[in-house]
Amino acid sequence: MCPCGARSVVVCVCDQSVTKQMKLATWNVNSLKVRLPHLLDWLAQARPDVVCLQEIKLVDAKFPRAELESAGYTAVVSGQKTYNGVAILCRVPLEESSTGIPEYPDEQKRVICATAAGTRIVCVYCPNGQAVGSDKYEYKLRWFKALHDWLREELSRYPRLAVMGDFNVAPEDRDVHDPKVWEGQVLVSEPERAAFQALLKLGLSDAFRLFPQPEKVFSWWDYRMMGFRRNAGLRIDQILLSAELAGQCSACTIDKAPRKLERPSDHTPVVCELELPGN
């Protein structure tokens, strides 16, 4: 909005200022090969400026670069066959991109970051953890510690920082359709929630909780047991914003529409809007 009161303008005729919006999104697509038609439709409809993708499940050579370029997006990719794989799509050029957590060697492609118009974007696909106490659960907790220590550095370097992705943690009971059923399970266990809270303590805000929200809004629903129809979901996909970006955030929503389509991903996009000061 322009200070003169005009809404939804990039350049207002009142000439008092220039207002720019930046729309950020994250979506675990669970196979980019299968979901490409959904993604292209959603990009055309939602028109986000930056999109973080997780579980693309294909190698860089098979990334559908041409189709996404035709849709107006450049991309940086860290792909992997069958499992994991992340990418960032952007309507303006991406700079300073890198992959993985520095000093945390990992075969699994879970992290990619880049700078878009002066805003640092970190795309994460955090480990699932499989079951509390399993080897994969221990890996998840170690991985979160490495992410935490790295993000501390990244925040000091980039005051305009957004960490977006599938965190595989439902931060609070209100992010869980049935907390009794899930109590102590992977994705909601106390050590996982503590690891998520430690990220917030670095000075990041869960954008979704910056605003009043309806109850029982989730970002993932199990394919089984008619999870979506029963709204038996979890909010495990988040957008974390540094203080500077949180101050510019005007909305954060979860778009359920793609989850209603034929052959959907089990996750649906999380979106936030930034109001950038002009001039």
Added chain:
DNA sequence: ATGGCTACGATCCGTAGA
């Protein structure tokens, strides 16, 4: 009875996801 989908890469079942 502890399942139930979905994607993938390998077969016609196992692994993984969450």
